[in-house]
Amino acid sequence: RSKRRGRGQITVYSREIAQEMKRATQLEQALRNAIINDAVDVHFQPIVRLSDGAPLGFEALARWVDADLGFVSPAVFVPLAEERGFIDALSETLLRKAAEAALAWPRDLFLSFNLSSAQLMDPGTTETTLAALARVGLDPHRLELEITETAVMTSADTAHRIVTDLRKAGVRISLDDFGTGQSSLGRLRDFTFDKVKIDRAFVSRITSDRASEHIVKAIIAMCQGLDLDVVAEGIEEKADADKLKFLGCGMGQGYYYGRPADSAATLRYLQDQYRDFLTIERA
Numbered sequence: 221r222s223k224r225r226g227r228g229q230i231t232v233y234s235r236e237i238a239q240e241m242k243r244a245t246q247l248e249q250a251l252r253n254a255i256i257n258d259a260v261d262v263h264f265q266p267i268v269r270l271s272d273g274a275p276l277g278f279e280a281l282a283r284w285v286d287a288d289l290g291f292v293s294p295a296v297f298v299p300l301a302e303e304r305g306f307i308d309a310l311s312e313t314l315l316r317k318a319a320e321a322a323l324a325w326p327r328d329l330f331l332s333f334n335l336s337s338a339q340l341m342d343p344g345t346t347e348t349t350l351a352a353l354a355r356v357g358l359d360p361h362r363l364e365l366e367i368t369e370t371a372v373m374t375s376a377d378t379a380h381r382i383v384t385d386l387r388k389a390g391v392r393i394s395l396d397d398f399g400t401g402q403s404s405l406g407r408l409r410d411f412t413f414d415k416v417k418i419d420r421a422f423v424s425r426i427t428s429d430r431a432s433e434h435i436v437k438a439i440i441a442m443c444q445g446l447d448l449d450v451v452a453e454g455i456e457e458k459a460d461a462d463k464l465k466f467l468g469c470g471m472g473q474g475y476y477y478g479r480p481a482d483s484a485a486t487l488r489y490l491q492d493q494y495r496d497f498l499t500i501e502r503a
C-alpha cells in the first residue's frame with residue numbers, strides 16, 4: 221500500500237516539475253520578447269534624508285506587466301534572466317531607461333540601480349555600465365550601484381575589481397539588504413563601499429522587537445565608525461521613522477515616504493517636494 225502511494229507521489233512530483241519547467245520557459249520567452257519590444261519598465265522610489273524627509277535620490281526598480289501573465293515580480297524575472305543568460309540585455313535596457321529619467325531630476329539627486337550577482341561575476345560589467353551612462357549622458361557621480369553581500373562573497377576577486385574600477389570612475393557602491401546574506405563583517409573591511417542599506421527584515425520590526433532594534437543600532441554605530449552612509453529600507457510607519465531618527469540613521473526609504481512610481485509620477489512628486497521646501501525656506 222505504502223509502495224503504491226510512494227509511486228503515485230513520484231508521478232505527482234514529476235508532473236509538477238514538468239509544469240514548473242514549462243512555466244519557466246514560457247516566462248523566459250515572454251520576457252525576451254518584452255525586452256526586444258521595450259516593454260519592461262522602471263519605477264522609482266525616493267530615498268530621503270530622515271531629519272526632514274527631503275529626497276536625496278531614487279532607487280530604480282524594474283517593472284513588467286505581461287499581457288497574458290499579468291504582473292510579474294522582479295524577484296522572479298531578474299533571477300530567471302540570470303539563470304537563462306540574458307541578464308546583460310535586461311539590465312542594459314533598465315539602466316538606459318533609469319538614466320534617461322534621472323536626467324530630468326535636479327542635478328544633486330542620485331540614481332540608485334541594482335546590479336545582479338551574475339553581473340558582479342562578469343568582468344565586462346564595468347565597461348557596459350560606464351558605456352550606458354555615456355550614451356545617455358548621465359554623470360557617473362550621480363550613479364549608485366546596489367550590490368548584495370551574497371554577490372560579493374561568491375566571486376570576490378572579480379567583484380572587487382569591478383567595485384574598484386567603478387568607484388574610480390565616480391560611481392558609488394551601496395551594500396543592499398545588509399544583515400540577511402551570509403557575509404562576514406570582514407568583507408566590510410576588504411571592500412570599499414560608500415553606503416549600507418539595512419534590510420527591511422530588521423526595520424519592519426524595529427518598534428516591536430528589542431533584538432531588531434539592537435541590531436539596527438549596532439549597524440548604525442558601525443557605519444558611523446567606518447564613515448559609511450546608512451539607509452534604512454522598508455520604513456512603513458511614522459513610528460519606524462521616529463525610532464530610526466532617534467538612533468541616528470541618516471537616510472530612509474519605504475512606503476511611508478513614497479511607493480515606487482513611474483517616471484512621470486516621480487516628476488510630479490519632485491515638483492510637490494520642491495514646492496514644499498521653497499515654502500519652508502520662505503517662511
Ligand code: C2E
Pocket residue numbers: 265280281282293294295298314334335336366396397420453454455456473474475476480
Ligand atoms: P531590493 O533592491 O531590496 O528593493 C527593495 C524592495 O522593497 C522593492 O521590491 C521595493 O518595492 C520594496 N519596498 C520598498 N519599500 C517598501 C516598504 O515600505 N514595505 C515593503 N513591504 N516593501 C518595500 P521590488 O520592486 O519587488 O523588488 C524586489 C527585488 O528585485 C529588489 O530588492 C531587487 O533585488 C530586485 N530588483 C528590482 N529591480 C531590479 C533591477 O532593475 N535590477 C536588478 N538586478 N534587480 C532588481
Ligand code: MG
Pocket residue numbers: 279334366396
Ligand atoms: Mg535595492
Ligand code: MG
Pocket residue numbers: 396397417453
Ligand atoms: Mg534592498
Ligand code: MG
Pocket residue numbers: 397
Ligand atoms: Mg530586498
